[in-house]
Amino acid sequence: MTDTAQADLKRTPLYDAHVALGARMVPFAGYAMPVQYKLGVMGEHKWTRENAGLFDVSHMGQARLRGVAPQAAFEEVVPGDIIGLKPGKQRYSMLLNKKGGIIDDLMVARPDADGLFVVVNGACKENDFKVIDAELAGQVTIERLENRALLALQGPKAAEVLAAHLPAAADMAFMDSAALTAFGVDAIVSRSGYTGEDGYEISVPAEAAEAVWSLLLSDERVRPIGLGARDSLRLEAGLPLYGHDCDETTSPVEAALTFALSKRRREAGDFPGAARVRTELAGELSRVRVGLKVLEGAPAREGAEIADQGGAVVGVITSGGFSPCLGQAIAMGYVPPALAAAGTALKVIVRGKPQAAEVVAMPFVPNRYHRKA
Amino acid sequence: MRFTKDHEWVALDGDVATVGITAYAAEQLGDVVFVEVPEVGKVVKTGDGLAVVESVKAASDVYAPIAGEVVEANGALSDTPETVNHAPEGDGWFAKLKVADKAAVEALMDRDAYEAFLQTL
Numbered sequence: 341m342t343d344t345a346q347a348d349l350k351r352t353p354l355y356d357a358h359v360a361l362g363a364r365m366v367p368f369a370g371y372a373m374p375v376q377y378k379l380g381v382m383g384e385h386k387w388t389r390e391n392a393g394l395f396d397v398s399h400m401g402q403a404r405l406r407g408v409a410p411q412a413a414f415e416e417v418v419p420g421d422i423i424g425l426k427p428g429k430q431r432y433s434m435l436l437n438k439k440g441g442i443i444d445d446l447m448v449a450r451p452d453a454d455g456l457f458v459v460v461n462g463a464c465k466e467n468d469f470k471v472i473d474a475e476l477a478g479q480v481t482i483e484r485l486e487n488r489a490l491l492a493l494q495g496p497k498a499a500e501v502l503a504a505h506l507p508a509a510a511d512m513a514f515m516d517s518a519a520l521t522a523f524g525v526d527a528i529v530s531r532s533g534y535t536g537e538d539g540y541e542i543s544v545p546a547e548a549a550e551a552v553w554s555l556l557l558s559d560e561r562v563r564p565i566g567l568g569a570r571d572s573l574r575l576e577a578g579l580p581l582y583g584h585d586c587d588e589t590t591s592p593v594e595a596a597l598t599f600a601l602s603k604r605r606r607e608a609g610d611f612p613g614a615a616r617v618r619t620e621l622a623g624e625l626s627r628v629r630v631g632l633k634v635l636e637g638a639p640a641r642e643g644a645e646i647a648d649q650g651g652a653v654v655g656v657i658t659s660g661g662f663s664p665c666l667g668q669a670i671a672m673g674y675v676p677p678a679l680a681a682a683g684t685a686l687k688v689i690v691r692g693k694p695q696a697a698e699v700v701a702m703p704f705v706p707n708r709y710h711r712k713a
Numbered sequence: 714m715r716f717t718k719d720h721e722w723v724a725l726d727g728d729v730a731t732v733g734i735t736a737y738a739a740e741q742l743g744d745v746v747f748v749e750v751p752e753v754g755k756v757v758k759t760g761d762g763l764a765v766v767e768s769v770k771a772a773s774d775v776y777a778p779i780a781g782e783v784v785e786a787n788g789a790l791s792d793t794p795e796t797v798n799h800a801p802e803g804d805g806w807f808a809k810l811k812v813a814d815k816a817a818v819e820a821l822m823d824r825d826a827y828e829a830f831l832q833t834l
Contacts, residue, residue, distance in 0.1 A: 375770075376743065380743045380744060381743050381744065381768065381769045381770055382743065382744035382746075382769055383744075385769065568743075568769065568770045569769075571770065572769050572770065637747075638747050638749055638765065638767060638772070639746070639747060639767055639772070641771075641772060661769055661770060662746040662747065662767065662768075662769045664769060669747075691749070691765065
């Protein structure tokens with residue numbers, strides 16, 4: 341890439357910290373982001389599964405939605421139960437278009453009494469907030485929190501690491517969210533992440549980001565982790581990457597995200613694209629996202645075709661790679677429901693060669709979220 | 714040993730050229746998890762795809778730095794792709810090519826020139 345293009349990239353408040361750590365910086369969602377540090381993708385992946393990894397996800401879009409009834413209003417653009425979202429809780433949901441296609445996936449939380457706290461994907465954030473603003477005009481006001489950084493601390497040792505700085509974090513369960521004072525600043529902390537591990541996402545003012553980052557990294561259990569390992573971790577966890585595993589053409593049913601469809605909302609049919617979702621849930625479904633283990637040959641990556649045993653193309657891989665924890669190639673892709681059952685033998689076509697693959701249940705690697713008993 | 718700007722190396726022994734990627738390239742790729750080597754008998758022109766080397770994150774093409782016919786491929790890499798990281802300029806070679814134009818090999822960068830090229834990156 342040219343210097344000019346590099347200069348056009350935005351920087352998170354942690355840019356200098358990444359460079360100082362020897363990160364390899366790449367363009368991502370309009371930002372210069374660390375794809376890996378000195379440990380490398382494989383090492384960073386395994387470190388996160390065994391210890392605690394620290395991620396800069398400040399490129400993501402943070403906002404507050406306020407209004408007379410922001411929860412009821414937000415239900416107009418997502419299919420989840422937002423009215424039922426209790427104080428101190430966070431939920432995964434999706435912005436849907438009128439055809440039931442996924443505009444973006446997101447986290448929505450009530451960390452305090454100040455409306456809703458929403459985090460959306462970095463690459464989608466400008467459009468997301470434009471859509472929310474257009475659809476909910478007069479009902480909610482959007483305050484973009486562009487002066488805040490977002491850090492993710494993920495892994496089996498994340499809880500004990502954070503508890504040393506923030507004892508209250510130990511009492512949080514998976515998908516709890518809290519606005520509190522942490523590291524001496526006003527923070528929004530949730531027990532969540534996108535790696536399949538226990539961990540936290542920590543929103544802090546931009547000016548405090550480097551101090552919080554450095555303090556967490558000073559713990560020998562913590563290493564910085566780049567986007568490369570973030571991608572392989574979420575793939576093993578079976579979590580879809582927006583723009584790859586789902587987009588404006590895929591519905592929540594096709595994307596195998598029906599857990600995020602509230603029963604009340606499904607019955608009421610009162611969300612964008614509800615008619616399509618209802619039809620698909622009734623069985624008229626042409627494709628669904630599945631996990632695949634590639635049993636031989638090269639990793640099957642995004643764009644590789646999926647064929648049935650007879651060689652007919654039946655679908656496409658939407659993300660794939662090598663699983664550091666399983667030591668084999670894994671992938672996600674779309675196939676007809678008749679071929680979606682775990683154990684179904686399929687082929688993936690890599691550089692023209694059919695290779696044996698098998699549909700498997702996701703996550704590929706068991707998740708270890710800290711759920712309350 | 715001669716080098717290309719695509720970070721391949723070529724070592725000529727008689728009219729057989731052994732081809733691999735440089736230590737710099739291997740470091741840039743990160744942990745190699747899969748290597749696809751060419752079949753014996755394949756005839757390649759300079760710049761044709763010769764092998765594919767895959768890390769956790771991405772697949773990268775390795776181009777033929779010289780025209781020739783594949784006379785041997787490093788099949789051991791299918792079981793131990795990490796050899797490309799451990800010994801990129803040794804046991805991590807990809808293929809041996811029978812070359813017609815040995816002068817074309819000599820025309821590539823020598824190590825000093827390649828080291829100087831790396832400094833410009």
